[in-house]
Amino acid sequence: MSRILTFVFRRRGHGGRWHWTDIATWIWLIGGTILMFGPALWLVASSFKGPAQLAEFPPTLLPYIQQTAVVEGYDAPLPLYTATLEDGSVEVLAEIRRIGVNSQMVDPENPGERINVNIADRSPVREIGFATGNYVEPLVANNFLRFLWNSVFVTTMATLITLLTNSMAAFALSKYRFRGRDAVMLLIVATLMVPLSVILVPLYSVVNATGLLNTLWGVILPTVATPTGVFLLRQYMLTIPDELLEAARMDHASEWQIYWRIVLPLAAPALAVLAIFSVVWRWNDFLWPLIVLSQREHYTLQVGLNTYAGELNVQWHYILAMTVVTMIPVVLVFVFLQRFITTGIAGAGIK
Amino acid sequence: MAGFGKTLGRAVTWPLTLVARAVDPPLRVWQRWTGTGGMAAVFLAPNLAIFGVFVLIPLVLNFVYSMTGGTGILLDQRSFIGMEQYGRLLECEDYTRRITCREDQFWTAVTNTATFVIFQVTLMVTVSLITALILNRNIRGRGFFRAVFFFPVLLSPVVVGLIWRWILQRQGLLNLITVNLGLEPEVWLNDRFYAFAATVGVSTWAHMGFYTLILLAGLQAIPRDLYEAAEMDATPPMRVFRRITLPLLGPNFAVVLVLALIRGVQIFDEVYVLTGGGPGTSTLYLTQYIYEVGFASILRNPGLAAAASILMGAVLVVLTLLQLWFSRRAEGRRAR
Known part of the structure; x- marks a missing residue:
C-alpha cells in the first residue's frame, strides 16, 4: 500500500523532496475529483432509492429496500420491522396497519396473535437493494420511452445531416477557388455572433411557416448548419494535398466522386471529432426543443425531464432515475472518446 | 470486437454509399454543363440553404418583429409600431429606481445578469486558471485529472440543474454537511442570496473544465527554456509567474475571459432547471426574460422579446468581435 502511495505521489525531477506547493496541488486535485464526480455519483446512488427513503433525513449513502414477508391470512406481503416489546425483548414483526402512533403488528411465525407497538419503538428491516422500479415504471407508464426514442432520433439525424452538409461546404471552401468564396467564409464567421438565444422569436415564426412546428424536424434543421463544424472540417481538408485530387481528375473521376471517395475518407479523423461534438450538442439541447415542442409525444428527454421536474409534486424517484438515463450516452462518450474532445477543444477552441 | 465495429460501420454507410452512387450521374451532367464553379455551388447549397432559412432570415426578421406590436406570432397578425418596443424597454421615470421603469422585469433581468456575469466570470477564470x-x-x-475536470462539461444543462437541485433540497446532501457541522438545515434554493450563489457556483462547476483546457493549451505552448533560464537565475516563483507565465498566456487568457462573458450573458438552461428564475425574480436572467415574454407568459409579447434580444445581441456582437481579435492574436503567438 505504502509503495503504491509513494508511486502515486512521487514527483518527477526535484528528487523526493516535498514542497508546500505539492501538497496544495494534491489537495486541489483530489478535492476537485470529489467535487466533479461526487454529485453525479450521488445522483446514481439516489436513483435506486424508493420514495420513502428519498424523503429521509439524514440520507443514507446506499439504497436500501425494506424487507417484506408473506404472512398467512394476509394477501399482500407485509413490511418487516424490528420492534422492541414492552418486556424489553427485540423481535422481527410484520406490520398490518398503523393507527396513530401505534402500529398493529404480527409475528410472521405466529400470525394469530396481534401485538401493538408504539411506532417510536420499531425500525424497518432493510437490506441493500435497488429500487429498479424507478427506471422501469416511467419508461413504461410515463412515456419516457417515447422521449428516449425522440432524443435518439434527433441526435442521429442531426449528426448525419451536420456531417454531410458541413463536409460538403468545407470541401467547396477548401478545394475550389470561386468568386464570393471569401464572402461566404465571412458570412459563416458572422454567424458565430448570432447564437440561437438572440433569434428565438423570428426562428419560431420561420419554423412555424415551414410547417415544422411541433415536429422533431423542427428541432433538427435549425441546428445543423453549424459554423464550427464547417471551420473544423475546412481546416483539416486544407491539409489534404491537391495533387491527390488532380490525379483523380486525370482518371476521369467526377467532382462528386472526388469528394465522396477521396476527401471524405481522408477527413475521417476530423469527421469523427465533429460527430462526437454533434452527438453531445444535440443530445443536450434544451431551449430550442422546449420552444418548438409543445405536445408530450414529441418531447425529447431533456424537455420531458424538465416538465416532470417542474410539476407541483415532484416525483423525485422517477426524475432521478430518468436523469441517470439521460446521462448515460454522455458518460459513454466521456469514458471512451474524451480524448478526441479535449484535443479538439485545445486545438480549435470549439465547444 | 473490431470485426463487429467494421460490420456495423459498413451497415451504416452502405445505404449512404448507394445514395452517393445514385447522385453521381446527374451531378456529372451538371459538372459538364457548369464546370467546377457550378460544382462549388452544389457543394455549398445544402449548408447555405439551411443556414439562410434558419439563421439569416430570422436575423433580418428579428428587426421587423422588434418594430411590430400585438400578441400574434405570425407577421400578418402584427402591426407596425416603429421603435415603441425599444422605448417601452428603456423607459424609466427615475433611472436609479428599477420599480419606476415600464418594464421593470427587463431591468431586473439586466441587473441580475450583470451581477451574475461579474461574479461568475471572475470565479470561472480564477478557478480555471x-x-x-x-x-x-x-x-x-x-x-x-484533465479528464476529471472536463466531465461536467459534457453533461446536459438539464442534468446539471437536476443534480444540484437534488443536492440543494431540504433533505439533500448539502444539508447533511451543514447539520454535521452543527448548523441549521436550509432550503437553499428558497433563499434569494443562496439561490443566486447556487447559479454562479453550479454554472462554474459545469463549464470550468472547458476553460481549463484552453488555458492549459496556452500554458503548454510557452517555451520550456524560458523557465529553465529563470531557474538558472534562481528567480522567485511569483516573479516567474508574473513575468513569464501571465504575459505569454495573455491572449489565451483574454479569449477565455471573453468566451466566458459571452456564455455568461446568455445563461439560461441550467439556471432555468435549477431555480426557474426564483425565488421571486432573484435569478431571472436575460434569456429567460426573453423566453418568458416571447413564449411562456400568458400576456406574451413577441415584439418586446425581439427588441430585448436585439439589445442582448448587440452586446454579444461586441464581445464576439473582441474574441475574434484576441484569438487571432493568440494564434499569431502560437505560430511564432
Missing part, C-alpha cells in the same frame, strides 16, 4: 496551472505541473496522471 488555478486548475490549468496545477495540471501544467509535472504530476502523475495528468491526463486523468
Whole structure:
C-alpha cells in the first residue's frame, strides 16, 4: 500500500523532496475529483432509492429496500420491522396497519396473535437493494420511452445531416477557388455572433411557416448548419494535398466522386471529432426543443425531464432515475472518446 | 470486437454509399454543363440553404418583429409600431429606481445578469486558471485529472440543474454537511442570496473544465527554456509567474475571459432547471426574460422579446468581435 502511495505521489525531477506547493496541488486535485464526480455519483446512488427513503433525513449513502414477508391470512406481503416489546425483548414483526402512533403488528411465525407497538419503538428491516422500479415504471407508464426514442432520433439525424452538409461546404471552401468564396467564409464567421438565444422569436415564426412546428424536424434543421463544424472540417481538408485530387481528375473521376471517395475518407479523423461534438450538442439541447415542442409525444428527454421536474409534486424517484438515463450516452462518450474532445477543444477552441 | 465495429460501420454507410452512387450521374451532367464553379455551388447549397432559412432570415426578421406590436406570432397578425418596443424597454421615470421603469422585469433581468456575469466570470477564470496551472505541473496522471475536470462539461444543462437541485433540497446532501457541522438545515434554493450563489457556483462547476483546457493549451505552448533560464537565475516563483507565465498566456487568457462573458450573458438552461428564475425574480436572467415574454407568459409579447434580444445581441456582437481579435492574436503567438 505504502509503495503504491509513494508511486502515486512521487514527483518527477526535484528528487523526493516535498514542497508546500505539492501538497496544495494534491489537495486541489483530489478535492476537485470529489467535487466533479461526487454529485453525479450521488445522483446514481439516489436513483435506486424508493420514495420513502428519498424523503429521509439524514440520507443514507446506499439504497436500501425494506424487507417484506408473506404472512398467512394476509394477501399482500407485509413490511418487516424490528420492534422492541414492552418486556424489553427485540423481535422481527410484520406490520398490518398503523393507527396513530401505534402500529398493529404480527409475528410472521405466529400470525394469530396481534401485538401493538408504539411506532417510536420499531425500525424497518432493510437490506441493500435497488429500487429498479424507478427506471422501469416511467419508461413504461410515463412515456419516457417515447422521449428516449425522440432524443435518439434527433441526435442521429442531426449528426448525419451536420456531417454531410458541413463536409460538403468545407470541401467547396477548401478545394475550389470561386468568386464570393471569401464572402461566404465571412458570412459563416458572422454567424458565430448570432447564437440561437438572440433569434428565438423570428426562428419560431420561420419554423412555424415551414410547417415544422411541433415536429422533431423542427428541432433538427435549425441546428445543423453549424459554423464550427464547417471551420473544423475546412481546416483539416486544407491539409489534404491537391495533387491527390488532380490525379483523380486525370482518371476521369467526377467532382462528386472526388469528394465522396477521396476527401471524405481522408477527413475521417476530423469527421469523427465533429460527430462526437454533434452527438453531445444535440443530445443536450434544451431551449430550442422546449420552444418548438409543445405536445408530450414529441418531447425529447431533456424537455420531458424538465416538465416532470417542474410539476407541483415532484416525483423525485422517477426524475432521478430518468436523469441517470439521460446521462448515460454522455458518460459513454466521456469514458471512451474524451480524448478526441479535449484535443479538439485545445486545438480549435470549439465547444 | 473490431470485426463487429467494421460490420456495423459498413451497415451504416452502405445505404449512404448507394445514395452517393445514385447522385453521381446527374451531378456529372451538371459538372459538364457548369464546370467546377457550378460544382462549388452544389457543394455549398445544402449548408447555405439551411443556414439562410434558419439563421439569416430570422436575423433580418428579428428587426421587423422588434418594430411590430400585438400578441400574434405570425407577421400578418402584427402591426407596425416603429421603435415603441425599444422605448417601452428603456423607459424609466427615475433611472436609479428599477420599480419606476415600464418594464421593470427587463431591468431586473439586466441587473441580475450583470451581477451574475461579474461574479461568475471572475470565479470561472480564477478557478480555471488555478486548475490549468496545477495540471501544467509535472504530476502523475495528468491526463486523468484533465479528464476529471472536463466531465461536467459534457453533461446536459438539464442534468446539471437536476443534480444540484437534488443536492440543494431540504433533505439533500448539502444539508447533511451543514447539520454535521452543527448548523441549521436550509432550503437553499428558497433563499434569494443562496439561490443566486447556487447559479454562479453550479454554472462554474459545469463549464470550468472547458476553460481549463484552453488555458492549459496556452500554458503548454510557452517555451520550456524560458523557465529553465529563470531557474538558472534562481528567480522567485511569483516573479516567474508574473513575468513569464501571465504575459505569454495573455491572449489565451483574454479569449477565455471573453468566451466566458459571452456564455455568461446568455445563461439560461441550467439556471432555468435549477431555480426557474426564483425565488421571486432573484435569478431571472436575460434569456429567460426573453423566453418568458416571447413564449411562456400568458400576456406574451413577441415584439418586446425581439427588441430585448436585439439589445442582448448587440452586446454579444461586441464581445464576439473582441474574441475574434484576441484569438487571432493568440494564434499569431502560437505560430511564432
